[in-house]
Amino acid sequence: MADINQTIEQLKSQIDMINLPKHVAIIMDGNGRWAKKRFLPRNFGHQEGMERVIEIVGAASNLGIKHLSLYAFSTENWKRPLEEVQGLMKILVQYIMRELDKLHKNNVKVQIMGDIEKLPKYAKDEVIKTMRTTSQNTGMILNIGLNYGGRDEIIFGIKNLLIDIEMGKINIDDLNETNFSNYLYTKGQPDPDLLIRPSGELRLSNFMLYQIAYTEFCFYDILWPDFTEKHLLLSIIDYQKRNRRFGGI
């Protein structure tokens, strides 16, 4: 029986490497509560959350996960106090500055899910540089949700679809679930097999609504800054025990 007290090697030995989830999605929640518990400003929680992003991206890529999607900033997060929004943007840029070389060396391709036009210019420029630098990489695809909302993504897809219909690139009768997914930010990628949400909240918060139709969920009662490589391994062990039927029997 796998548990958190086992070593990373012990946990890895329980994973069937042939049956890894191709795509893991994570709702990184609980940074604010982590900071509050320590009487620290919320941005300290986001800062510590960034350390976990580094740990989990490295662990997922080393393990051989092909697609990792992280929810970093939602279309609703703009409602937060300006100081927190600015802090989050700075942490994102700090992450890129610290990690870009390593991500590139590890063959990770960084893609953004969401409309980056609304980001402050200095953050948008760094994000574009990161996508350009890593665009030819063939290892893990790291999708970062930035100004991302699942409903917003579906509307973005519909708008582009309507343009293609008008231009005669696609016939409306040929539209199906598979080719519609090519209008989403995750174009060309498989749907998430596994969605992980720490923090104890049992909801989707507008994340990848179209893509998660048959995704397996793992919820954890710990906060994102406490989520380690071992939790990722435990969730994969748990995932591999599930009987996925995709609506069949």
Ligand code: FPP
């Ligand atoms: C949710 O916790 C978390 C966020 C809104 C931000 C996630 C951002 C990071 C982990 C920082 C760095 C990200 C990258 C990609 C480098 P919350 O603030 O809603 O926590 P709470 O529910 O406890 O208040």
